[in-house]
Amino acid sequence: MKKEKIIFADPDQEYLNFLEGMVVPYLESDTEIVMISEFSYFQKYTNILEKEDLLFVWKEWAQEVGEIKNDHVILIGDTEESEKNLFTMPHSWDERAIKEQIHVLRTKIQKQEKEAKETKTLLIYSPIGGSGVSAAARESAEYLAERGEKVFFIGADTWQDCRKMVEKRLDETAEVFFAAGQKGGFSAWKQWICHKNFDLLPPFQQSYVCLGLNLDFFRKIEKEVQMSGRYDWIVVEMDHAYDERLAQWMADADKILLIIRPGEKWEALIPVMKKSMALIPREKFCFVYNFFESSDMEEDKARQFGWDGEIFLGAHGQTKKEWEVWRKRLGEVLCE
Numbered sequence: 001m002k003k004e005k006i007i008f009a010d011p012d013q014e015y016l017n018f019l020e021g022m023v024v025p026y027l028e029s030d031t032e033i034v035m036i037s038e039f040s041y042f043q044k045y046t047n048i049l050e051k052e053d054l055l056f057v058w059k060e061w062a063q064e065v066g067e068i069k070n071d072h073v074i075l076i077g078d079t080e081e082s083e084k085n086l087f088t089m090p091h092s093w094d095e096r097a098i099k100e101q102i103h104v105l106r107t108k109i110q111k112q113e114k115e116a117k118e119t120k121t122l123l124i125y126s127p128i129g130g131s132g133v134s135a136a137a138r139e140s141a142e143y144l145a146e147r148g149e150k151v152f153f154i155g156a157d158t159w160q161d162c163r164k165m166v167e168k169r170l171d172e173t174a175e176v177f178f179a180a181g182q183k184g185g186f187s188a189w190k191q192w193i194c195h196k197n198f199d200l201l202p203p204f205q206q207s208y209v210c211l212g213l214n215l216d217f218f219r220k221i222e223k224e225v226q227m228s229g230r231y232d233w234i235v236v237e238m239d240h241a242y243d244e245r246l247a248q249w250m251a252d253a254d255k256i257l258l259i260i261r262p263g264e265k266w267e268a269l270i271p272v273m274k275k276s277m278a279l280i281p282r283e284k285f286c287f288v289y290n291f292f293e294s295s296d297m298e299e300d301k302a303r304q305f306g307w308d309g310e311i312f313l314g315a316h317g318q319t320k321k322e323w324e325v326w327r328k329r330l331g332e333v334l335c336e
Contacts, residue, residue, distance in 0.1 A: 004106065005050070009036040009057040010076050015091055022095035027102070039064070054105055059088060072109060074101075119226040122334070123250060125238040126259035127269055132290040132313070133259050134161040137237035140257065141198045143327045144334070149232040151198035152225045156218040157239040160203035166194050168202040175204060179211040182220070186228040198235070215245040242276065250277065255334060256284050261291045286311065286333045 006027060008019055016035050024033050036042045039061055046065055049055065055068070059075040062068060075088040089101060122144075124137040134157075141153045155162030163169070170178070174192050182189055194202045201221065204211065222234055236253075238246065250256055258273075260266055277285075288311045311329045313322055 003030060003032045004109075005032045005034065005053045006102070007034040007036065007045070007049075007053060007055045007057075008076075009042045009045075009055070009061060011037060011039065011058055011061070012091070013037050015076075018095075019098070023098050023102075026095075026099055052109060054102070054109065056089065062086075072105060074105070119229070119231050119234060120254040121222060121226075121234045121236060121252070122255045122257065123236045123238055123253045124257045124259065125240075125246070125250075126261075127240055127242055127273065128261070128263075128265055129240055131259040131261045132288075133157070133237060133240075134164070136257055136259055136288060136290075137235060138162075138165060139323060139326060140330060141233075141235040143330055144233050144235070145197040147331070150230060151233045151235055152231045153198050153200035154218055154221060154225075154234060154236045155200065155203055156215060157237050158207055158209060158241075160208065162200060162237060163203040166196070166200070166202055168194050169205045170202050175211060178217065179213065182224075186224040186230075189224075190228075199231075215239070215243075215249065219245070219249060247276070250280055250284075253284065255286060256280075257286050257288055259288050259290055261289070286330075288313065 008016060010016055016037055020035060027033055036045060042057070042061055043065060046068055049068065054072045056074045056076055059077045062073065062075055073086055075086050077088045077090055080088050080090050089098070122140060124133050124140065126133045137153070141151050144151045153162065170192060177189065192201060193199050208217065218236070222236070225231055225234055290313045292312050311326060313326060
């Protein structure tokens with residue numbers, strides 16, 4: 001289990017020595033402690049701060065750095081005068097007062113983390129069209145919704161094949177709003193959400209690239225949905241193009257369904273895909289071999305030219321029996 005991290009950043013080495021001798025022993029059994037006395041190092045360290053870290057920083061350093069992307073910042077100063085709604089802990093406090101303050105803050109952070117809902121993202125992708133991405137994305141969203149999960153569906157493929165699922169289209173007002181770079185977050189655009197077994201933003205009336213939008217737009221939608229705290233899963237139907245935006249999204253996602261089908265194109269692409277995705281943890285992937293006969297021989301043949309597959313779908317695809325098998329395996333993959 002990852003330890004909580006507490007950072008003390010102060011130019012006064014004597015004060016840091018005091019903390020190290022009187023306060024750190026009380027904390028180090030269940031937290032990771034970082035002591036910083038050089039401003040140049042602190043500047044670099046702010047780039048790797050995580051939002052759950054607890055940061056105690058000399059107020060003049062905080063002012064010089066500017067905005068610190070962290071939810072729990074306590075200033076260190078000569079007095080208790082607060083600045084920018086941030087609490088200031090004075091150098092004059094003894095170890096007992098500091099320990100009490102840290103205990104209060106850690107309890108608050110732990111409570112917030114417990115109450116916060118974790119929204120996971122499932123990406124469905126194939127570099128070749130016609131491999132069954134749309135069907136797999138729809139079935140994944142339906143399956144999760146039927147299990148009682150709250151699901152938000154994002155159709156991020158260029159032609160938004162999710163238009164088959166809903167008759168509704170985004171009107172011109174919505175298109176202008178999104179093309180201008182939506183502001184106000186989830187609450188500003190939730191009025192256009194279409195509610196089925198799962199929620200989704202209806203497709204545009206034309207390809208979204210005609211509005212000057214790209215995957216960055218859908219990443220923003222994903223982040224705003226996550227921040228709303230309303231959903232358990234975000235299911236994303238991806239476009240076939242592979243670029244740095246998709247590579248980063250894959251790295252950030254919780255699970256990726258990679259749809260594979262037999263054929264010469266796939267046989268040529270698989271070695272390239274394996275090298276391209278080598279930096280992404282293997283456990284994030286679930287390999288779905290589509291349009292295969294369900295015999296052991298066919299499965300062995302599939303494994304010879306690619307990754308081991310977790311799910312195999314029959315040659316005709318989308319029969320009720322085949323999707324029952326698919327859902328059982330999907331449940332094992334997503335709920336492991």
